[in-house]
Amino acid sequence: MxxxxxxxxxxxxxxxxxxxxxxxxxxxxxxxxxxxxxxxxxxxxxxxxxxxxxxxxxxxxxxxxxxxxxxxxxxxxxxxxxxxxxxxxxxxxxxxxxTGEDRLTKPLIREDKSLKGTMDGFREATWEEALDLVASKLRETWKADKSRLAFWGSGQQPIVEGYCTAKFWKAGLLSNNIDPNARLCMASAVVGFMNVFQTDEPAGCYADIDETDVFVTWGANMAEAHPMLYSRLTARKLDNPNVLHYDLTTLTTRTSATATKVLTFTPGSDLAIANAIANYIVVNKLYDEAFINDHLQFKQGTENIGNSTADDYDVTEPGNTVDAVESITFEQYAERLAPYTLEYASEISGVPAADIEELAKVFADPSKKVLSLWTMGVNQHSRGTWMNHCIYNIHLLVGKYALPGSGAFSLTGQPTACGTAREVGTFCHRLPADLVVANEVHRRYTEAVWNLPEGYLDAIQKPGFHTVKTFRELSKGNIDFLWSAHNNWAVSMPNLTRFLGRGDKKGIFDAFICVSEVYPTLSTAYADVVLPAAMWVEREGAFGNGERRTAIFEKAIDPPGEAKWDLWMLMEIAKRVLEGETIDGVDAFDHLFGFIYDKEAADFKGDQREVCRTAWEEYRTFSNPWLNERANAINEEAGLKMDAKQLAPYDVYLEKHGLLWPVREVDGDWLETSWRFCDGEQADGFDQVGIATHGSQDLANGVSFYKSAGQKPSVVFRPYEPPAEMPSDEYPFWFCTGRLLEHWHTGSMTRRVPELDRALPEALLDMNPADCEKLGVVDGDMVRVKSRFGEVEIKVSTAGRTQPPEGLTFAPFFADETLVNLAVQDTYCPLSKEPDFKKTCVSIEKI
Amino acid sequence: MKITSIIAACLAGAAAVKAAYDVAAPSALPLLPPGARPEGGFESLCVKCGKCIEACPYQSLHPAPASAGALAGAPCVDARIQACRLCAEFPCIEACPTGALAPVESKADVRMGVAVIDEDTCLSFQGMRCEVCYRVCPLIDEAITIDYRKREGDALHAVFAPIIDEEKCVGCGLCVERCVVSDPAPAIRIRPTGEPEAAQ
Incomplete structure (x- = not known):
């Protein structure tokens, strides 16, 4: 048998x-x-x-x-x-x-630049040759003009690699031109966290799902994008039939299918709905007064901020003032909210006023725990940061935050968007552990951990290019060297008509591009050198997920052919680029990486476990300042509270199947923290150690926001401002893109799984049947979707997997033969620089 | 290995053997195109001219094999290879010169057969989040719905069980084409109209 x-x-x-x-x-x-x-x-x-x-x-x-x-x-x-x-x-x-048949197993060097955009024109090369070429191009660019190089990383880049890449770029090259693809999915959540709490982290965890009374999903198709969390949400609803679920969305999804009530709103009008809920709570005095008195401060910021569609937006008014805020009183905040009546919000959003009122009452009901969950509908939004603010505003007004079952949670879409991109800080403006380049004390602290001379990092106090800026500059011929790893930008970036040089065949065709990859993708097709990488368990690594959980994945098998660990590639390129350079009189490479890599032997000092452990221990110093005397002194003097995000020794994560930070050593045992800023026994998952060290006990609701300025999170009034584009006669439809369950992101991995490819072989344009009738198209017809940015041909579906209202269409972005991002705008949230993939205006015509 | 797991392995193994037998002995009745009425004279009306096969834009139709007996050569669908896509205009029916394929009002009126799920091999019934059949169903939330169930011994997860509504399922077979399970057979099959229920 x-x-x-x-x-x-x-x-x-x-x-x-x-x-x-x-x-x-x-x-x-x-x-x-x-x-x-x-x-x-x-x-x-x-x-x-x-x-x-x-x-x-x-x-x-x-x-x-x-x-x-x-x-x-x-x-x-x-x-x-x-x-x-x-x-x-x-x-x-x-x-x-x-185990896809076309794994990359040898380095490739492009011989014919005119064939960019295809996998033709490459030859196989030795590692030595490929590394020499990449390093020489990087060094050449670096020496000539540092603003013309860039690294594009990922929320899939394992923690230690992300840490070492950031260290090489920031301390080795003294460049801030490094940004991750997490800019495309989490940046608005990050800026929201920083603006409100001055710490980049969710207070709650996935266990909140098991305890809440009300789920509110905002712009989130969790049923498809977070399958197992949605199973957990569903289990909670089955466990208690009184548990409610409100789904706020621009189109009916599989998540809407199980909601208690669906509030379908006009794109962009979620800001008005959230403000109307806050206004209702304020006008009817349904807020938690003790919580407000103990914990909150009120602010307003720059408004009428326009849109970032033009290349110079960031450096001219209003783009260069978008971060400004000023303090206001609660009364002033109430005045700002006052125009947002239920009727006004209803008029803008199309949601019945009674439904908004019902949700406001649910938020305010003292007997109900409420959990907001959101994904890309909120973050990929031309006012994404503002929308994050607006959700926190509601939760904070009613005191439903940082309590088991009550919270507001931006769900991550990548396995280590939090662990690497955010916690390590592989962004153009960040340093590890929530530190930023623009802050002098933060630079001093980082210099201490990295044993750099004081003032060494002053050279990078100005942030580098964020993701969209990088690709805009690339398309203008202003980037000479780009290296990408753990991503597939040629499919996932918006405005690909411009960025792939489809018009002028410039920019991307002229720059030298190195892509580390495991399979041929559209990005490798635009590369000059392709470096074959070990994938997932072909090496050891660690991920940090959306609930602050750090977990290690062990090496199980060797990579195929000559594919190599990304960290080895980084070491070999760094070694070559830094040849002859010194830091503080010491060889620069040895100064930065000599503790894990022997450059003469071209090998690591120890096996992968030891290398990961050693690098982790250095990274962990950022959140365990007492491990470094110089860092500890700066932490004490400046009151940085670096231990607030304490990480445990490496091997503890193996023993405990991953842990939620901060991880505290209590009586010789390392204990995780499930509920941040909430007082209680550390052994039960509460933030006992953090509050005892930095916070205050006996405040309202038993919480203490000790990371926030003045220990008080900010309620910041953010108005409704319309999306960058509104439907017009020329472009009458909204075009929304996203993920579906079977395929993950650009499909470079899941489409090579025969079972998944069979399950969802093509990307379809979901349309409302009434729109189809108007256009004379039927299910299965090919249409051209055209925007101000570009166009794409795609097959129409009215089968109903998603059910857009009239005037809105949806397509997934996993299929590179149906490259929807050719037509998607690269307009981004002015605060977070995260593009809005959900609201491009398009025309649709039958082909 | 624990005793319980040995029993589980034996039971599942037996199920696998049975399923393999089902595949080896296909039902005598093939899955006929939309508009075909096996009990309404299809066999006598169909002249096996192949016009519907030519008209199908998806190449879903092909001549039934010799094992189909009297229906050998008549148009049929192998759902696993290419299901019927229920075209809005039904070009196959329009092309039929004899009325063997009779006009249908809309896709919901098609009666090719009824989907049947093998709960032993279906991933969704084991608590995995799959439900591919449900999401591809052209009559989603009608022909296939999800029964959300508590998962035994697991307070944290639900079972998303796909359920066929035999009154509404039209038997197009897209669920069969897309089912991720193939070992030993897809976890869903179409019982063609006219095949008695017991034959499955």
Missing amino acids: EISRRVFVKTTAVALASAAAAGTLSTMMGCSSGEGQEAPAGDSGTTKTLAVCRFCGCGCGVIVEAKDGKLISVTGDPENGSNRGLNCVKGYYLVGAL
Whole structure:
């Protein structure tokens, strides 16, 4: 009898559960090195290692089984508190994501630049040759004009690599031209967090889902984009039939399908709805007065900020004043809200006033815990930062924040957008651990941890190019060197008609582009050098998910062919670029990376576990200042509270299947924090140590926002301002893009999984049947979607997976043969610089 | 290995063998195009001219194999390879010169067959978030709905069980084409109209 994969999966899950019950994971995890450890349950020669799913921000734990250097299975980790052994269909078929037939296994060098845009014109090269070429181009650009180089990273770049890349770019090259693709998904949430709380983090965690009474989803198709979290949300609703779910959306989705009530609003009008809810709460005195008195301050900021469509927006009025705020009184805040009556919001949004009132009453009901969850509808918004503010404003007014079951949570879409892009700080304006380049004390602190001379980082006090700026400059011929890793910008960036040089064949065609990748993608097709990378469990790494959970994935197998660990590529390129340079009289490379890499031997000092541990220990110093005397003194003197985001020693994460930071050492044990700023026993997941160290006890609701200025988060009034484009006679439809369950992001991994490709083989344009009738198109017809930015041909569907209202259309962005971003605007939120992928205006015509 | 898991393996193995047998012995009745009425004279009206096969823009139709007996050569759909896409204008029906494919009002009136889910092999019934069949269904929330259920022994997750409404399912087979499971067979199949329920 041949045992099917399903049966195998079932039996291994049971076996693993019992093995895990018998001891820690490290005893059952077999061995990546294979030394001195017994193979766990299963056939001899089989290893089982721990990992986190490669795809979305849910961070589902998985167990990887390998034999003879090949993956046999990836199954849900029954011990993982978040997913309990379950996965969505992407995680279930994860093995296939690594075993596509066209894995890149040799470095490629482009010989014919005129063939850019295709995978033709390359030749295979040795690593030596490829690294020499990339390093020489980087060094040449660096020496000539530092503003003409850039690195584009990712919320998929594992933590240690992100840390070392940031260190190389910021301290090694003294350049801030480094930004991650997380700019496209999380930047508005980040600026919202920083403006409101002065700390970039959610106060709550996924366990809030299990305790809340009301879910409010804002611009979020969780049912498809966060499958296992949505399973958790659904379990909560089944557990208690009184639990409510309000879905605020511009189109009916699979998430709307299970909501108690759906509020379908005109794109961009969510600002008016949120302000109307806040106004209703204020006018009817439904706010939590004690909470306001103890915890809140009120502000307003620059308004009438226009749109960032023009290239010089950031440096001219109003773009260069968008961050300004001033303090106001509660009464002034109430006055600013006053125009936002239910009727006014209803008029702008199209949502019945009674529905907005109902939701406002639910928010204000003292007996109900309320959890707001949002994704790209809020963040990819021409006023994304403002919309984040508006949601916090509501939660803060009614005192429903930082409490189990009550919170406001921006869900991440990538496995380590938080862990790497945000916590490490691979942005053009950041340093590790929430520090920013523009702040002098932050630079001093970073210099201390990196053992740099005082003042060394003053050269980078001005932020570099953010993502859209980078690609705009690239298209204008102002970037000579671009290196990208863990992303697929040629599919995921907006305004690709411009950025891919589809018109003038310039910019991208002239620049030298290096792409580290695991498969050929549209981005590698525009590369001059392609570096084949080890993928996921072909090396050791760590991810930090949306709920502050840091988790390690162990190496399970070797990469195919000559594919290499990204960190090795970075070391080899850094070594070459920094040749002959010194820092403080010491060889620059050795100064920065000598602690993990032996440049003479062209190899790491120790195995991957040791390298990750050593690099982690240095990174961890940022949040454990007492590990570095000089840093500790700066922290004490400036009151930086760097320990507020304390991370644990590396091996603790292996033992405990990942932990939510801050992780506190209590009586010799390392304890995580589920609920930030909420007082209670550390052992129960509350922020006992943080509040005892920095905060105040016995304030309203038992919370203390000790990271916020004056220990008071800011309620900032943000008005409704219309989207960058509104439908017109020429471009009468809204065009919204997004993700669907079967494929993750640009599909470069999931489309190589035969089962997933079968399940969703093509990208379709979902349309309202009435619009189809008006245009004379039927299900299955090809149409041309055209905007001011570009056009794309796509097949129409009225099947109903998403159900747009009249005047709105939706398409996913996973398919590079249906490159929807050719038509999407690159207008971004002026504060966060995150593009609005949801509201391009288009015309549609039958082909 | 625990006793319980051995039993589970044996039971699932038996199910796998049974499913493999089902595949090896396809139903005598093929899945016929929209408008075909197996009990309304399709067999006698269809002259096997192939015009509907030519008219299908998706190449969903092909001649039934010899194993289809009297219907060998008549148009049929192999849903796993290419399901019927329920075209708005039904070009296959328009092309039929004999009335073997009779006009239908709309896609909801098609009666090719009814989808049947194998709950033992379906990933969704095991708590995985799949439901591919549901999301691709051209009659989503009608022919296939989701029954949200508590998952036994797991307070944190729900089972999203796809459920077929036999009255509303038209049997186009898109769910079969897209089902991620293939070992030993797709977790969903179409019982063609005219095939008795017990035959599955």
